[in-house]
Amino acid sequence: MGEMMLQAGTLWTREITRFVRQRSRLFGALLQPLVFWALLGAGLNGSFRPSGMPAAMSYAQYFYPGVIVLVLLFTAIFATISTVEDRKQGFLQGVLVAPISRPTVVLGQALGGTTLALIQGIIFLVLAPLAGIHLSIAAIIAASLMMVVIAFALTSIGLVIAWRIESTQGFHAIMNLILIPIWLLSGAFFPLSGAPRWLAWTMRLNPLTYAMAALRRGLYLAEPNAIGSTAPILSSVAIAIAFALFAFLLATRVARRASAT
Amino acid sequence: MGGSAILSSAAAAAPAAAAAGLAVECTALGFRYAERDALRDVTFVIGRGEIFGFLGPNGGGKTTLFKILSTLVPMQSGTARILGRDLRGDTIAVRRALGVVFQRPSLDAKLTVAENLRHHGHLYGITGRRLKDRATAMLKRLALDDRADDLVETLSGGLQRRVELAKALLHEPQLLLLDEPSTGLDPAARREFSNYLAHLRESEGVTIVLTTHYMEEAERCDRIGILHEGALAAIDRPTTLKAEVGGDVVAIQCAAPEVLERKMQQRFKVKGQIVGGVIRVERPRGHEFVRDVVDVFGSEIESVTFGKPTLEDVFVHLTGHQFFADAKGAAERD
Numbered sequence: 001m002g003e004m005m006l007q008a009g010t011l012w013t014r015e016i017t018r019f020v021r022q023r024s025r026l027f028g029a030l031l032q033p034l035v036f037w038a039l040l041g042a043g044l045n046g047s048f049r050p051s052g053m054p055a056a057m058s059y060a061q062y063f064y065p066g067v068i069v070l071v072l073l074f075t076a077i078f079a080t081i082s083t084v085e086d087r088k089q090g091f092l093q094g095v096l097v098a099p100i101s102r103p104t105v106v107l108g109q110a111l112g113g114t115t116l117a118l119i120q121g122i123i124f125l126v127l128a129p130l131a132g133i134h135l136s137i138a139a140i141i142a143a144s145l146m147m148v149v150i151a152f153a154l155t156s157i158g159l160v161i162a163w164r165i166e167s168t169q170g171f172h173a174i175m176n177l178i179l180i181p182i183w184l185l186s187g188a189f190f191p192l193s194g195a196p197r198w199l200a201w202t203m204r205l206n207p208l209t210y211a212m213a214a215l216r217r218g219l220y221l222a223e224p225n226a227i228g229s230t231a232p233i234l235s236s237v238a239i240a241i242a243f244a245l246f247a248f249l250l251a252t253r254v255a256r257r258a259s260a261t
Numbered sequence: 262m263g264g265s266a267i268l269s270s271a272a273a274a275a276p277a278a279a280a281a282g283l284a285v286e287c288t289a290l291g292f293r294y295a296e297r298d299a300l301r302d303v304t305f306v307i308g309r310g311e312i313f314g315f316l317g318p319n320g321g322g323k324t325t326l327f328k329i330l331s332t333l334v335p336m337q338s339g340t341a342r343i344l345g346r347d348l349r350g351d352t353i354a355v356r357r358a359l360g361v362v363f364q365r366p367s368l369d370a371k372l373t374v375a376e377n378l379r380h381h382g383h384l385y386g387i388t389g390r391r392l393k394d395r396a397t398a399m400l401k402r403l404a405l406d407d408r409a410d411d412l413v414e415t416l417s418g419g420l421q422r423r424v425e426l427a428k429a430l431l432h433e434p435q436l437l438l439l440d441e442p443s444t445g446l447d448p449a450a451r452r453e454f455s456n457y458l459a460h461l462r463e464s465e466g467v468t469i470v471l472t473t474h475y476m477e478e479a480e481r482c483d484r485i486g487i488l489h490e491g492a493l494a495a496i497d498r499p500t501t502l503k504a505e506v507g508g509d510v511v512a513i514q515c516a517a518p519e520v521l522e523r524k525m526q527q528r529f530k531v532k533g534q535i536v537g538g539v540i541r542v543e544r545p546r547g548h549e550f551v552r553d554v555v556d557v558f559g560s561e562i563e564s565v566t567f568g569k570p571t572l573e574d575v576f577v578h579l580t581g582h583q584f585f586a587d588a589k590g591a592a593e594r595d
Contacts, residue, residue, distance in 0.1 A: 006386065007383060007386075010379075010380045011380075014380055018369070089370070090366045091369045093333065093363050094361070094363070094368075094381065094428070095384060096333060097332055097333055097361045098381075099354075099385060
């Protein structure tokens, strides 16, 4: 157990060290959603009011937790791209012949990605007052805890993909085909209640919808009425955690089967 | 094939170094990729403290064998024991005792030399004082101590290879496994590297197993195994293998090798092999044969060379194929 933590810990440390040395990654993962939010939030604020959204809430407020999840998603994607690069550039070979189990390798990678995503998510939270969103300490803590779960889940999904594919080009295709739609259909962009029936069902089947709902509730802890019709908090949190664990176990399984070449 | 006799005699004769026990024992190893056999029925033993090389052209099965021994790919068929432990059942214990140097770099170029070594130590459960001491000792021994805080990407190719070696030796492995260690090194660096391996075996008794397609690197091994099309064609000392080739090797280049070879058979009662458009004849007292053949067929011959057999001749003798048949140009560029 101690050795396992040492091994996962060293992979985690490496992930952080690399990140700190590549500033462009920090800006990329943070600026893009910020621009998204500023443009879309401001632009849609006046003209766009999805049905089912509570009256007390502006669109920018509604969109805010969605953008946080987008920040987490981008960082998780960057972290998993580095897994593909590790394999391509050879670093992973050395890890795979070391006395370390594959699940431990995946744990180190997932924790690294989660930490990076969390740091950026928290930076984003801190910026909230600039957008006229005032958060209580309790809300920041609740939201941060949910961000850990979501970041871990998204990084794990990224790792499932990263351990299966050969090139980063393949990763981009999968990202646009799977990860972005999962985000779009999580209630990040528009609420479930106003969507057509088939879309609403797709959203209900999307595990990220519940993670999104839990984050939304955590963020607007003080004003539960402003949330609108999302799933109840306890079941949302439970589903989000189950989702994260499932994604992680799936990643360890894929990694165990992956050949090392 | 002529190799089978060599193979059985070598397998029976236990190498001198094996007295201390066996480092590697493989029986009937097989490995299949989707549509082709990469290894077929490969059986051999390597004694502790030996420097052993697998020689063969690219595609001969060396890299697959390396991947199996280094635990990079799971075994498919056969049995393998490394340092007395079962490779399949006791993989983690085997990994602890192995030091692996890959053909491709395995360092993180964005980290410093010292950081690379530290992460490697942690993966092998080494921490604190011991890690520090080992890292310092390895850097010193490979003359890297003033580069410890340099980013790996700023080092030259030769220096990076040295860091790879420092990394592979950090956890004091009993068996060092190297895949084409000379690739990308100039001849001087190659010799230096191979001297260091010899020194390592002398001073610490580390067993060294490497793959190579360089004859001169294979020459420096205690024993070599020749891999051809996924099978072991021979396994023995380089000098013994070369002695198996009958006498001298005469190579005759001419416009019509088939015709000339037939004529030679009739005139001199010798059988030649035609390999890559060249007639090869193995003869004791090769110089006399050269004289005779030029006397009789001089007008048909473009050039004749003769010499003591090299490992390349051993390969041709055993397999009837050119060593660099497909990639002669590439091999010469190396």
